[in-house]
Amino acid sequence: MSDRSLFLSLFVALTVITGLLGFYQYSSFENIRETQAAQYQAFQQSLQKTQGEIQAEIAAVNDELKSLLDVRTSALEQEFSGKVSTVERVVNQTRKESERNIDVLSSQLEKIEQSSSEKIATLEDQLKSVRVTNKDFSAIIKDIIKAVVSVKTDTGIGSGVLVDSRGYVLTNYHVIRGAAKAAIITFDNQAHPVKLVGIHEATDLAVLQIGDGGDFTALDFEDRESRIEVGAKVIAVGNPGGLEFSVTEGIISSAKRKINEVLYVQHDVPINPGNSGGPLVNIQGNIVGINTQKRSGFEGIGFAIHAEVADQVAREIILKATAGS
Structure with missing residues (x-):
């Protein structure tokens, strides 16, 4: 065999071997690629x-957490609501107890104030009695005189006493009988218009009212019989002889003297024209009678309509006058 033939044979063999190797490599690569693709898939x-499993587990955990959170939230809400209710109940109970305590304290304070006022009034009365006994009524005259008035008419002059702070004045009927004009003069020397409220002829009493109204100092009637007794000191305040606001002193001679079915207090205080209708006052500053007359021809015998009678007549006249108002 020549060299050329040998070379060709070797070339062909080499080509075949190369092709086989290439095919093998390609087949191996394809197998590897398919294997990798299958593994990747x-x-x-x-x-x-x-x-998916993780997401399902997460969803399950979320659901469980949400459920637990809802349960816990509900429990906390119930617990909080219960505590709020308890706090509200305690607050309400405390408020009610405080209100009760305040009511009790207020009641106690009112009782203390009332008791203190009563004690002070009693002490003032006692002090007035002591001062009056020692100083002849000078301690209370300034208070009494504020309630005493002059009754001036076109026929004469008399006295009166304020028995109601609304301006009602009690006097003798004979002081204003037949008068066409009249006026009231108070302790401060002020003149006031006056109107007739009512009369009681059997007791010789009349009630007037200061026409322009106002808030006046008034005297009370004595309602204790023990203070209207024989020997008790009294004063008469009025206008004897036209002298404005004069004071005279004496004692009670008879606590209950009936004349013509009218009850009087008999006393020895000097009674002069102008004293009629003025008050007879005891050491407590209360009215024991309304001075009305003097026994002619005798000194030291005067009469005042008893406080019991005068008070009743004045009340009835004023009540009747104000019944429709």
Whole structure:
């Protein structure tokens, strides 16, 4: 065989071997690629499955957490609501107890104030009695005189006493009988118009009212018989002889003297024209009678319409006058 033939044979053999090697390599590469593709697909499927399982577990955990959270929230809300109710109940109980305590304290304070006021009033009365006994009524005259008035008419002059702070004045009927004009002069020397409210001829009493109204100082009637007794000191305040707001002193001679079925207090206080209708006052500053007359021809015998009678007549006249208002 020549060299040329040998070379060709070797070339062909080398080409075949190279082709076989190339085919083998290609086949191996394809197998590897297919294997890798299958593995990748399997990995993706496994990953997707794992991802789905994880998501399902997460969802389950979320649901469980949400359920636990709802349960816990509900429990906390119930617990909080219960505590709020308890606090509200305690607050309400405390408020009610405080209100009760305040009511009790207020009641106690009112009782203390009332008791203190009563004690102070009693002490003031006692002090007035002591001062009056020692100083001849000078301690209370300034208070009494504020309630005493002059009743001036076109026929004469008399006295009166304020028995109601609304301006009602009690006097003798004979002081204003037949008068066409009248006026009230108060302690401060102020003149006021006056109107007739009512009369009681049997007791010689009349009630007038200061026409322009106002808030006046008034005297109370004595309602204790023990203070209207024989020997008790009294004063008469009025206008004797036209002298404004004069005061005369004496004692009670008879606590209950009936004359013509009318009850009087007999006393020895000098009674002069102008005293009629003025008050007879005891050391407590209360009215024991309304001075009305003097026994002619005798000194030291005067009469005042008893406080019991005067009070009743005044109340009836005022009540009748105000019944329709």
